[in-house]
Amino acid sequence: MELTNENVLGKIISEFGEENILEPYNPDGIMTITTNRETIHDLIKYLRDDKELQISFLTTMCGIHYPGQGDKEMCVMYQLHSLRHNYRIRIKVYRPASDPVLPTMTDLYATANWMEREAFDFYGFIFTGHPNLTRILNIEEMEYHPMLKQYPLEDQTREDKINTFFGR
């Protein structure tokens, strides 16, 4: 079966219902759908195990922060790839900042382990069921999640910090 955005979307909607698969759009040829926390694990499992789809390669995953968006403040993006059909799909899950908790994908994909640790490290997402949800690139003692938009980069023109060796 040739996978197209229409028939994949049709299959997903008939499996999970229209109330769980929201806002399909196509920004760059890769269909992007939004789903909720309850569905995401089953959806990724279904895409992986379905004989016709075989969307069984987790290409990448990352967090995105939209400050001041209420229930849609925190976003996790999963991008999957069917190597058999050369078909890509992107799935987003939005969470409020007060409850950034999602199920882990480590039981489906070994690679999700460090990707989820990265999303935890930089955005503070909690993945329930993750075997070792600790910081990965930043130091353990860090008290905040640095990719959140409320932490700006240091102002390059500040004058109170003088470094003898590197100028400024």
Next chain:
Amino acid sequence: MATENKTAELTEIEQFRKDHGLSIKEERPLTTLNLGPTHPATHGIFQNILQMDGEVIVDAVPTIGYIHRAFEKIAERRPFYQITPLTDRMNYCSSPINNMGYHMTVEKLLGITVPKRAQYIRVIMMELARISDHLICNSILGVDSGAFTGFLYVMQEREHIYDIYEEVCGARLTTNMGRIGGMERDLSPKALHLIGEFLKRFPKVWAEFEKMLTRNRIFIDRTVGVGAISAERALSYGFTGPNLRATGVDYDVRVMNPYSSYDDFEFEIPVGSKGDTYDRYLVRNEEVWQSLKIIEQAYKNLPEGSYHADAPHYYLPPKQKVYTSMEALIYHFKIVMGEIDAPVGEVYHSVEGGNGELGFYLISDGGRTPYRLHFRRPCFIYYQSYTELIKGGQLADAILTLSSLNVIAGELDA
């Protein structure tokens, strides 16, 4: 460094010892060995705390992030032009691939079509970068297994590749090559001459290198069956590039989703079967030959035409015009100051980097900087399998496995 003795009390470890034919009765103490962060054999800064039973590795805990420079955060404050130098510093063994991958992502967002000549020049530079990347990886693999000669032979050729970079963009290692919309300048007669010379000279050098290692008894003994991974596990771990192809999966972005006119060229995708260190070595070796083939084709059929797209809003005007015409001066100023807004959009573009699928996920909210730029770094994704690959092997094998995975610290930590 710090070594401490610990008795094997974990049942998991006992189970492991049983699985690997080790005695579980005697309470032999395990040794904790700190491999890294600055160890001459790891070729980069990463730490592994190993639990050793004699020479056999029982468990490993990797620590990464020693050269994390927050590129994704910095990219949210930089205009699109100023992000290219950040990409140089990811996989610094093949920076042109990173640069051009990023440029192609932005071009996809802006909807710019690049002329054929620029695409061919890009292909030549990207394949040269792939050769220099694979050349380092395979020759270092030789060094780690005790053969220093090959490394010195081919290192000279890397210098010649860097001479070509220097002629094309002025820099050698962190190249910042090309522009959004094409190349910054055309290939000069000297650059063409250097590429031609390289194509003549390099095959002999590489054949000699292969002759030294490929059927070398010691090398085969050291690498066959070391650090092997099955295709299923490799896919689950998100392997891409030569490391995935060594397991027998023929996934290559250049063929699957051709970019920059890769579909114009004839080349083959080498695959291995066992996914061990030796197969990874063979796949990289063969890819060097295929890259040479691609460069030859692109060099011979280099089309005439412009070396950059006609996109005055995003492509820096020539300096001569900046000094003489007002429009060019305005565009120059706006581009350099980052005052040009990109359209709203969301794109993903991936290229076949030296180590696998190098992806750029870019969200633009219509401002002068990306709203979010995520790098899919192949090293970061497959390095997590390292623990699994070295368990049950010996320490010396772990070093070879690390070299053959070609983990580049800059790309791992970004």
